[in-house]
Amino acid sequence: MIMNQRTRIAITGIGLVTPVGNDRESTWKSLQEGRPGPGPITTFDASGFTTRIGSEVKNFDFDSVGPRKLLKQASRCHHFALAAAEEAFVDAGIRPQSATGERWGLAVGAGMMSISLKELDVVHRSCAPDGAFDATRMAAPDYPADPVYFCRTQCNAGLALLALHFGIRGYSTAVHTACASGGQAIGTALKAMRRGLIDKMLVGGFDSMLNPIGLSSFCLLGALSTDNEEPWRASRPFDVTRNGFVLGEGAGFLILERWEEAIARRANIYAELAGDGNSLSCYRITDSPPDGDGPIQAIRQSLASAGLRPEDIDYVNAHGTSTQMNDQSECAALKVVLGEHLPRVSISSTKGCMGHLIAAAGAVEAAVCALAIRDGIAPVSANFQTPDPGNEAVNIVAGQSRRIPIRAALSNSLGFGGSNSCLTFRQP
């Protein structure tokens, strides 16, 4: 390995709320065992949709994650975020105090600003009672709009709730680059810390698009698996029979600290957050380029940022959505970047288990990489059996998880719109 003189950043806390577990260790255990998260959608009546399955967070206690006053302005995924962030702080054994809050930062991958069916219904009833839309009715004195709704649905609403709840007063930002959000937020955090803007950070992502509007949008694009009778195997990244992703929800958070400070306080270090790569493919809104252009640059940048070479990588947590275009593009990129080392590197997509957590995906999968390094386990790529013709050399972790020493790992997140993120993690 090339020794680098860059500021080293330690991951000292992890918190997770996912479709396969409401905390870090239960999620990690499920991922190692390949226990599936997807099932029939229960949070609303999805019976009329072409896809009626999703990967929901289960048995989650929404009322206990913060004061009622705060939760009034929290959406479904903000609750997941508050719980995962709290777990990360407890795990790290350190949190912002009034004297230290301004040296703590926050970077999150946040879901998109959207409107709920309830709110659409208000608009419809009030502005179009006879069918024709009349915008002036929105300004009428009897227009029954809930003023708090706007606060809850802004892209940075979750960022504000987290900062307020945990007393973080330093550098803060909310990133939304679709499925790359979580990864790019963590990459942004790494850059901010290397610049010395802050000493410690809470970083992560949260999302839930498991609602009628989110589901309908992805159904219209034909992006989701329609294997409604077999939800447990609907998400099968890199398998030749794959037919779309499974929409999931959840949150993942990490605590980042300067290496020397983490060592000085004898913190438990999962892994080093060593590199970040960020690029835009400029190809199509919904697809990643078949030749891997875009992801290639992100992965190379990330390796360079970590001071590592392809031969240093033992595991890749792929974006692996279980759509044909993603899997093709990502395999092409990995072939180009890893080159002759490709057959040796274990590659899996934990979306086979969890489904696709959209803006939270990159953050949750960053946590998975840190846990994989801690335990020396490459988690299984669930439901993978047969590779695409030409991808036989891509070393997918098939059947069961692998116990292997992991010196360094990559996590890819390739977003709708062409945004790409690649993070590099190293053994401490």
Add this chain to the structure above:
Amino acid sequence: MSNVNITKEEIDAILPKVADIIADALGCDLDDVQPTSSLITDLGGESIDFLDIVFRLEREFKVKIPRGKIVEDARGPLAESEFEKGGVVTAQGEERLREFLSEVPADRFKSPIKSAEIPKLFTVETFAKMIIREQRASSGA
């Protein structure tokens, strides 16, 4: 608009529902929401909470409360220039406020009162009285 003829019975009739709505909107325990509790000082309310509470009261009691209505009512017959000067409530304005906000304990009026701080005086009962006034206005009483 005067409130001299709002009876205790009228207030008591709606107070439990108003308290319920305020407790829910502010995320506090119902036991803490007393008739004389100040929404800002005692219950931690913020400006967005006032919008939320008014929205919920409007829906529950089927009335329309224009934004800023309480302060406007509080000024009553006084012209704006008589009520406040340079952001501070005049002596005449303060007299009017004490009369209008008769439910607010007298020791909470600390001269000079800044106009921007008038909402700190508003109690749970202040909102109940506002509902009653609007109900009367809309029924033409």
